[in-house]
Amino acid sequence: MSRRKGGDGRLTAALDPHDQGPQDHCGVFGVWAPGEDVAKLTYFGLYALQHRGQESAGIAVSNGRQILVYKDMGLVSQVFDEPTLESLKGHVAIGHARYSTTGASVWENAQPIFKPTPDGSVALGHNGNLINVADMRAAVEVLPEHSEGRHAPVSTNDTSLLTELLAYHPDSSLEARALEVLPTIRGAFSLVWMNEDTLFAARDPQGIRPLVLGRLDRGWVVASEDAALATVGASVVREVEPGEMIIIDESGLRSVRFAEADRKGCVFEYVYLARPDANIAGRNVHESRVEMGRELAREFPVDADLVIPVPESGIPAATGYALESGLPFGQAFVKNGYVGRTFIQPSQTLRQLGIRLKLNVLEHMVRGKKVVVVDDSIVRGNTQRAQVRMLREAGALEVHVRISSPPVKWPCFYGIDFATRAELIANGLSVDEIAASVGADSLGYISLDGMISATRQERSALCTACFTGEYPVELPDESMLGKHLLEVSLQSPTEGKALPVLNNP
Ligand code: SF4
Secondary structure, eight states: OOOOTTTTSSOOOOOOTOOOBOOOOEEEEEEEEETTTTHHHHHHHHHTTTTGOSEEEEEEESSSSOOOEEEEEEOOOHHHHHHHHOOSOOOEEEEEEESSSSSSSSSGGGSSEOOOTTTOOEEEESSSOOSSSHHHHHHTTTHHHTTTSOOOOOOOOOOOHHHHHHHHHTTHHHHHHHHHHHGGBBBBOEEEEEEOOOOEEETTOOOOOOEEEEETTTTTEEEHHHHHHHHTTTEEEEEETTEEEEEETTTEEEEEEEEEOOOOOOOHHIIISSSTOOOOTTEEHHHHHHHHHHHHHHHSSSSSSEEOOOOOOOOHHHHHHHHHHHHOOOOOOOOTTTTTOOOOOOOHHHHHHGGGGGGOOOOOHHHHEEEEEESSSSSSSHHHHHHHHHHHHOOEEEEEEEESOOOOSSSSSSBBBOOOGGGTTTOOOHHHHHHHHHOEEEEEEEEEHHHHHHHSSSSGGEOOOOOOOSSSSOOOOOOOOTTTGGGOOOOOOTTOOOOOOOEEE
């Protein structure tokens, strides 16, 4: 599917604004390791998590006396170079790769968010989306520095408000303050944060987004996905538990529970968001996707000549479909893997080419054949319409579309930016009507039960809200939700600039 893909982190929706699929959220990474080059460990950890956010990247490092933060718009490889990483010396670091779910995609909202205070500095990175930002903002406004008019927040995201709340601890430690603040925030949060000498990590009570703990010979690592631990040579210890806070300093590692666990992991991580080599709640993501494809073949068999994946994230499900059905598997779409490595906007003429900027069809693979196209999801339907047209133009006799998740009918408020409800093609159209709309000879979505069963998780332990409308964390009034909620009154005068800085306390 031609859109920003979670599977490889390269394709960018900016190439075609009418063609945005589910937008990824963020990747977080933290390391406490005296004697190691923590900035480089964090860089390579973020590199492994690039698929979770491609708009901005940042690293904060402390040497025990001061925290340095370097962040900018762009991919991890665009933001950092060798001299920059060399300048980030210390033994504790956090890193962040961002896609904006609350707050605009501007430099001021890049993470880690940094807050110097008389009590010590705080740098924080967040994966997820908080839904009680109005309450949080009210709590920030009564902190002394704001209520006395000495300072006004300029950033526009939920993470900045959380950083402000954590950083205010005049009579207690950052750890004690976190135990006060974390139980008051709602929504999805996998967090890493630090002061000058301590690394912290925490996960919301529902464990909506993943977060794992790893061990180095000389330290500890936390990361959004375990694949990032392998990248830096760390062994997996375990997941950070829902409702758990972890503290790592020179005394070692401690764990504190700030809320009872009520597990509701995001099922879409298994479908599309996480890397295929990630393991979430004990289940390998690639195995889940292959099983979803097998289930699709059982639920929606078809008389065809070839099973085609939509690269990259449709490949495991297409493999499963082919294995179960006995039909041949073949790559008929060729993706331009480097098209997303530019921030240059295409001209109007190029934009009209839409999908063809990113995918081509191998005509000899499909000419005269009945084909099954397997992908992970349909959001607006524009992409599938274009793919079906391309396959027919290349000579396919029949095009049958199979989707390894049920119809997406509801927006996500926990860190994934699908589209508004009105834009979702499955909101209002039946499956037959969607098939007609995209021009397919047939269309089959995996059942909800089939998808859940492929994850090997209990249904009660998963969030399925974008498919069912059953939101596991109660939502505030709809008027209080939305990506740009805070920007009406907090517009930054420097919006759009992308300047690297070093923050010193
Ligand atoms: S609404 Fe969908 S994408 Fe969002 S957390 Fe729930 S399952 Fe995941």
